[in-house]
Amino acid sequence: MTASVSEEVDFESLVVRHQSMVYSIGLHFLRNQALAEEVAQEVFLELYLHREEMQSPEHVVYWLRKVTSRRCIDQSRRRKHQPKVSLDDAPEPFSWMPVEDPLLKQYIGQLVGTLQELPRMIVILRYQEDLGPGEISELLEMPVATVKSHLQRAIALLRRKVAATTGDEIR
Amino acid sequence: MKRILLLTFGCAVMALAWQSPLKLDHLDRLAAKASESVNITLDASMLKLAAAFLSADDDEDGADIKKLVQGLKGIYVRSFEFKNTGEYTDADIESIRAQLRDPGWKKIVEVRSKVDGDADIYVKTDASKIGGLAIISAEPKELTVVSIEGTISVEDVKKLGGNFGIPKSVKKLEDKKPEEKK
Amino acid sequence: MMEFEDQLRGALGRQPAPADFARQVMAKAARMERQRIRPWHPWAAGGLAASLLVGCLGFASYEQRREMEQAREARGKVLQALAITSGKLRRIERRVEGIGQ
Numbered sequence A: 001m002t003a004s005v006s007e008e009v010d011f012e013s014l015v016v017r018h019q020s021m022v023y024s025i026g027l028h029f030l031r032n033q034a035l036a037e038e039v040a041q042e043v044f045l046e047l048y049l050h051r052e053e054m055q056s057p058e059h060v061v062y063w064l065r066k067v068t069s070r071r072c073i074d075q076s077r078r079r080k081h082q083p084k085v086s087l088d089d090a091p092e093p094f095s096w097m098p099v100e101d102p103l104l105k106q107y108i109g110q111l112v113g114t115l116q117e118l119p120r121m122i123v124i125l126r127y128q129e130d131l132g133p134g135e136i137s138e139l140l141e142m143p144v145a146t147v148k149s150h151l152q153r154a155i156a157l158l159r160r161k162v163a164a165t166t167g168d169e170i171r
Numbered sequence B: 001m002k003r004i005l006l007l008t009f010g011c012a013v014m015a016l017a018w019q020s021p022l023k024l025d026h027l028d029r030l031a032a033k034a035s036e037s038v039n040i041t042l043d044a045s046m047l048k049l050a051a052a053f054l055s056a057d058d059d060e061d062g063a064d065i066k067k068l069v070q071g072l073k074g075i076y077v078r079s080f081e082f083k084n085t086g087e088y089t090d091a092d093i094e095s096i097r098a099q100l101r102d103p104g105w106k107k108i109v110e111v112r113s114k115v116d117g118d119a120d121i122y123v124k125t126d127a128s129k130i131g132g133l134a135i136i137s138a139e140p141k142e143l144t145v146v147s148i149e150g151t152i153s154v155e156d157v158k159k160l161g162g163n164f165g166i167p168k169s170v171k172k173l174e175d176k177k178p179e180e181k182k
Numbered sequence C: 001m002m003e004f005e006d007q008l009r010g011a012l013g014r015q016p017a018p019a020d021f022a023r024q025v026m027a028k029a030a031r032m033e034r035q036r037i038r039p040w041h042p043w044a045a046g047g048l049a050a051s052l053l054v055g056c057l058g059f060a061s062y063e064q065r066r067e068m069e070q071a072r073e074a075r076g077k078v079l080q081a082l083a084i085t086s087g088k089l090r091r092i093e094r095r096v097e098g099i100g101q
Helices: A003-030 A033-049 A057-079 A102-112 A117-127 A133-140 A144-166 B002-019 B025-032 B044-053 B060-070 B090-099 B154-164 B168-175 C002-011 C021-037 C044-100
Strands: B036-042 B072-081 B105-111 B118-126 B129-139 B142-152
Touching (some): A003 A057, A003 A117, A003 C021, A033 A057, A033 C021, A057 A117, A057 A133, A102 A144, A102 C002, A102 C044, A117 A133, A117 C002, A144 C002, A144 C044, B025 B036, B025 B072, B025 B090, B025 B142, B036 B044, B036 C044, B044 B072, B060 B072, B060 C044, B072 C044, B090 B129, B090 B142, B142 C044
Antiparallel strands (some): B036 B072, B072 B142, B105 B118, B118 B129, B129 B142
């Protein structure tokens, strides 16, 4: 196998390994399958141009999350088509009544899509990628305290919205 | 001859009443007073468009919802949250209840409370099937009206009711033989 | 709080990319590579004509994407409507059960 073919196989295996992660961040953020696919393709093509700079598998993952986040936020700001829910309306926390409901799951995903760009991406990185506030702050280049504040208020707002839909009272 | 004409006209009106969706437009003015409002109008063509993409993500739940939606002719929701009480009137609700007194609609649940407000569930019956579902939830600071037109099975209503299940009165209706439901 | 976080994880779980995603990326990467190696060629006019054709097809696919977006929006409204209906039915059920006790 020549060096270039081997490189191609390596790169393709990188795409296959990480496509779900990149695509899903785009899908949950942009709530549009076609756009998510477009952004994901752009991210991997950019990775292709920078593949020589990758130092380790962890570096690739970090780089992909960072670039995907940035491209999604840029894309959303360009489009400005999603209705936004202001975090200033976030209420005090209340007790949650657990109900397993497939419709609710879909609805929660939709509600996440209505958050402002930064809190939306923070929620996705936290709950899709299971990243801690420190890791998110590095990716998005913002202070940890800001990440934590956005996360707390976004969760409170989402819980209130879901409770209002399911009819549960705020206590 | 006149009687035959009147009877035919009456049947046509009943059929039309049975077929046409509930009129909810008079509630739209409440949006100006509401702190939050939801206005959803999905007729048959919009539902068809939505159904094409409900399982687009290879999501099991999407496929279930698609199956539920395929039998429907319309989904209409008006939901308003208010900061204060007294922002909507009895007349607002009465005009909807009047429509639901038409033949074909049957009230299966009625809840009245001076503290928590009123709630009604109606179903439109057609032999062994449910041809529509209407919900009026009138709480002190919230008014929600839902109208679902089209064939909806008890199983689908169960899914809508989630793990808590459908109201028992609807289950009893389904279990009765067709002649007993009249 | 933990249960709502579980709901969020469930709602935001990773979804599989489209079936031919990797193939499309590799095809585009290969095109990028070819353009990088050959920036200009005498029969670039043919390439230009091909680009125009792709542009037209791109417009057609833009229209398709717009329709897809409309369908997605309708889908979102269906889900919201069903979630509201589901929530109200459960709430009324709880009230009825509460009265019975």
